[in-house]
Amino acid sequence: MLIGAQDLVEVGPVDVCIVGGGAAGITLARSFVGTRWRVLLLESGGPSFDARTHALYDTPVIGTDYPIEASRLRYFGGTTNHWAGQSRPLDPIDFEERTWIPHSGWPIGHGDLEPWLDDAHTVCGLGPPEYDPHRWSTTLGPDFLTGSPTLESRIFQLSTPIVRFAAAYGDELAGADNVLVALGANASELLSDQRGQQITGVRVRWFDSDHTAEPRALAYVLACGAIENARLLLASNAVRPAGIGNDFDNVGRYFMEHPAYRAQRMLATPLFPSRGLDWTPSAEPDPPAVVIRAIGPSDAAVRRHELLRSMLIFYGRDDALGDEDADVAETEASVRAGLWRDDPSPTREVAATSIFEQAPNPDSRIRLSEQRDALGNRKAELDWQLGEIDRDSVYRSTILIGEELARLGLARTQLRPWVSLFERPLLPGVGNHHIGTTRMSATSATGVVNRNCRVHDVDNLYVAGSSIFPTGGIANPTMNLVAFALRLADHIKQDAL
């Protein structure tokens, strides 16, 4: 059933209270539909975009420049209201501790998530969870990197038709007898017992009213995205001054993205594959799926060279030639005029973008700002930091990829000046992926949630979303966080209620 925030004062205790109705929150709530448990989903926004609600997300950016405004959406369905649907599971290497990357390693392995990947693919409107390039060769062409000691193909799938979570699943939740969805309900603080070890309620505010509601539940799940999850924990400081789950000052730290760089210029040779490599989705009829291919250093190469993971995607003809436009135009004109007799099939320029895993960095973080939002809550403040390890990996990976593409006779590479000379700070593009602010860890000293996504030392508080990821790999987060939400729902049903 859908209710307004003001109706919450009438709502008695429930079994599970989920804060946030995006990909994670909606997935969790759906998992309880038709069960004996009563679920309350608190969603800040309404059914569609509203500027006043969105402004509650305003976040001062004090570190590396970050285009935060459109990187999340605050209404029912959350940021899936404009996600792109690109998906791929985290790889086994992502879960491992890699000695050359400080703070890497999860307390669980890939196998601990695998049982939920099938369903997560279905939820996200994807084909089967198959990512072997040979499996998609009828669509994308043969895997031209087979046998390369350095590079491998990476398959991604696209949600098709793209799943916007509220549009796809809102009616199911609204029609469920045991699920209440409260719209316009802004969680502003978690309430706890005197030791801060048991959550006793959520203080909810809404616009145009001084009233608040404090719905109660047996178990609580934060599913507000990585910035807001951290903000809520930090702002819930009535009992513990540092906030809930923050005895070791880990909440909000390790904020990560997938920085994207135009790190190189590339001249593709006639051997460069003419299909299956441009970043253009290809549809596969049986089973239905839409796939695209990137390339990147293989796991073996990443280990051998002690790199962060990365991938390179190609966009066809490079249209961003800047001051060298004239050079290329002249080159092409001379080719057309037949002046290049030596080489009847000359090189062509392709646009390429590198997308990187960011190293976990405790100084890259969310804090509470001194500024307050329209409901009187302290805003989050983003201090995004990239470190030397990130910079070094961009440099070395770009060279490694360039060397192997040259060896294979596929392309020649020129590093952009800022990469080869470290001339100025990296100013990356972003994936709009917010990762890592409530990281999973084996102990409370090293993270915020345990292997079951429960906040360390708090009995009944869980976190869903990519804020729990200790490392981000090169996979898009959403399908993975949906799998984690399904896993969490099963855990709560079995062990927490």
Place this chain on the structure above:
Amino acid sequence: MHTPPLTRRAFVRLSSSAALIAVAGCGGGSGGRDGPAAQPAPAGASVACALRALEREPGEVRAVAERFLAQSGSSADGARKELIDALDRSALDRHATSTEEVAAALHDAIDADWRSGASVLVDGWIVSLTEAQLTASALATDPASC
């Protein structure tokens, strides 16, 4: 010495020129040209002479060569000597070698460079060390080397 920046046009021209044996599509034998279109050295020529036959049109390679030499601090003659020594170590007979054999050895050396990460950045272009030495070698003046 001021050397003009190596533009994309210059690199493309170089890459499509037979003067630089390791052009894109040619380095490592994964396809592309079978070999240089240079005047072959007579059978039994020295490595140095066979190499000379592969070094064409210094003008086409000058931009790469000059910038490589400027940043590496070595001379063209020194680069040529290093290259000949390396080819010699690759089991070529210094005193009796055909152009084809030297070309094949260069292909192998370039492939090995790529595999082992023996590359240099010339104006940001990733160039294998052997390629770079080959361009520099074309500027060598030492008549004794052939």
